[in-house]
Amino acid sequence: MNVRATSLVAVLPAAILLPAIWAVAALGDELPDPVASHFGVSGAPDRSMSPSLFFLAISLSLVVPGLGLMLAAALKSSKMPRPMPAFLAGMGAFLAAFGAAIVVQTVLSQRGLADWQDARSPGVDLVAILFASVAAGVIGALVAKGLPFYEGSTSFATSVDGDAPTMNLDDAERAVFVETISARWMLWLDAVLLVATAVLGVFAAWWVGLIMLVSAVPVLILSSFRVQADRKGLAVRSSLFGIRFARIELDEIERATVIDVEPMQWGGWGYRGSLKMMGSAAVVIRRGPGIHLQLSGKRSFVVTLDDPVTPAAILNAQAPALR
Amino acid sequence: MLLKVDHSSAQALHDQLAGQIRAAIGSGDLRPGERLPPAREVAAGLDVNVHTLLRALKTLRDEGLVDMRRGRGTVVTGKAPAQARFSELADELVAEARRSGLDRNEIIKLVESRL
Structure with missing residues (x-):
C-alpha cells in the first residue's frame, strides 16, 4: 500500500476521528444525560436522547458509511476510472467529518449543562461544521487523486463490431x-441515504436531514x-x-x-x-x-x-x- | 416493450394499440405491477394523438388488464394473463373471420352456437 492509500485509510480518518474521540472521552462525563439531540426550526432543542445512543446514531449514519467509502477508494482505486476514487474519497471524508464535527459540537456546546433544554441553538456552529466537513472532503479528494486508477481504454471505443439488426417498416408504419x-445498487444506496435522512431528521436536527436529502436526490435521479x-x-x-x-x-x-x-x-x-x-x-x-x-x-x-x-x-x- | 402501428391499416389505431399492449401482457413481455411509460411520450413516438392511446388504455382498463390512476400512470394488473389470452384469441377469430368474408352477425352466431 503506498503513502497515499495509507493516508486515506489511516492518517485522514485519524485526523477526522481524534477530535471527536477526545471530546467524548475527555468531556463526555460533563454532558447532561439525556443530551439535546434535535433542534426545531426556531433553534430551541425539542428532543433528547442518551449521549451514547446519540453518538451511535451519528456514527452509524455518517461516520461508518463515510469511512467505508474512503476504504473502497483506497483499496479499489486501480479498478476505477480516473474521477471515481477522488469522488468516493471526497464524499466519504465529507460524511465522516460531518458526523465527527456534530459530535464535537454537541460535546463542546452542551458540556456542563444541568438540563438538555438549556442547550443553545447550533446557530453559527453550523458554518464551522460545514466548513470543516467540506475541507475534509477536499483533502480526501486531493489525496485520492494521486492513487493509481484504471488505465485501460477509458477513451471510449469509436468503432465497435456487432450485429446491426433491422426490421421492415412501411412508410405508414410507426414503431416505438x-x-x-x-441500477439496483444505486437504488439500495439511495434507500440507505433516505433512511439516514429520516434518522438524522428525527434524532439530530432538521437541517442535517436536509443535507442528507440533498445528497440522496441526485443519486435517485441517476439510478x-x-x-x-x-x-x-x-x-x-x-x-x-x-x-x-x-x-x-x-x-x-x-x-x-x-x-x-x-x-x-x-x-x-x-x-x-x-x-x-x-x-x-x-x-x-x-x-x-x-x-x-x-x-x-x-x-x-x-x-x-x-x-x-x-x-x-x-x-x-x-x-x-x-x- | 415494442409497440407498432400501421397508419394505412383499415383497423382503427386505438384497436391496433389495445391489441399490441394486450398481446404484450399475454406474452409476459409486460409483467404484473409494471408501469407503462407515459402515454404522451409513446403517442408522440407513434405519431398518434395521445387521446387515441388513452382510448386504447381505457379499453384495457375496462377489461381489467391495467389500472389507471391519476398521477401514478398506468400499471399492469395481476389478473392479466388468462383475460389477455381470451381477448387475443377473440381478436384473431374476428380478424380471420372478416378476412374470409363473414359479417358481424355470422361471427356472433358462430360463437353463440358454441356456448
Whole structure:
C-alpha cells in the first residue's frame, strides 16, 4: 500500500476521528444525560436522547458509511476510472467529518449543562461544521487523486463490431420501443441515504436531514433511466422525474449495433462522457448487453439495455444511411 | 416493450394499440405491477394523438388488464394473463373471420352456437 492509500485509510480518518474521540472521552462525563439531540426550526432543542445512543446514531449514519467509502477508494482505486476514487474519497471524508464535527459540537456546546433544554441553538456552529466537513472532503479528494486508477481504454471505443439488426417498416408504419433500466445498487444506496435522512431528521436536527436529502436526490435521479427508440431517434430520460438526459436525433445515427458493454471501456458506471465535449457518451448501469449508436462525425453513444436488439432494429430500419 | 402501428391499416389505431399492449401482457413481455411509460411520450413516438392511446388504455382498463390512476400512470394488473389470452384469441377469430368474408352477425352466431 503506498503513502497515499495509507493516508486515506489511516492518517485522514485519524485526523477526522481524534477530535471527536477526545471530546467524548475527555468531556463526555460533563454532558447532561439525556443530551439535546434535535433542534426545531426556531433553534430551541425539542428532543433528547442518551449521549451514547446519540453518538451511535451519528456514527452509524455518517461516520461508518463515510469511512467505508474512503476504504473502497483506497483499496479499489486501480479498478476505477480516473474521477471515481477522488469522488468516493471526497464524499466519504465529507460524511465522516460531518458526523465527527456534530459530535464535537454537541460535546463542546452542551458540556456542563444541568438540563438538555438549556442547550443553545447550533446557530453559527453550523458554518464551522460545514466548513470543516467540506475541507475534509477536499483533502480526501486531493489525496485520492494521486492513487493509481484504471488505465485501460477509458477513451471510449469509436468503432465497435456487432450485429446491426433491422426490421421492415412501411412508410405508414410507426414503431416505438421503451425500456426502463435501473441500477439496483444505486437504488439500495439511495434507500440507505433516505433512511439516514429520516434518522438524522428525527434524532439530530432538521437541517442535517436536509443535507442528507440533498445528497440522496441526485443519486435517485441517476439510478433509473427510461430509454425510448422511435422515428425521432433515441431518448434517455430519468424514469422518476422525466428529466431528459440525452436525445439522439435520427439524422445523426449512422448505424445501431448490439454490443456487450464492459463498463470500464466506457468510463465506468453512470452517465459517462459528453457528446458535445468528448464526442462520445455512455449510460452504463451494468455489465452486459447494450446498444451502440455510431453517430455522424465519428461520435458514438452507448446505453445498456436488457433488449438492445429491438431498438437497434427500429433505428436501423429508419436510419438515413441504411435506408 | 415494442409497440407498432400501421397508419394505412383499415383497423382503427386505438384497436391496433389495445391489441399490441394486450398481446404484450399475454406474452409476459409486460409483467404484473409494471408501469407503462407515459402515454404522451409513446403517442408522440407513434405519431398518434395521445387521446387515441388513452382510448386504447381505457379499453384495457375496462377489461381489467391495467389500472389507471391519476398521477401514478398506468400499471399492469395481476389478473392479466388468462383475460389477455381470451381477448387475443377473440381478436384473431374476428380478424380471420372478416378476412374470409363473414359479417358481424355470422361471427356472433358462430360463437353463440358454441356456448
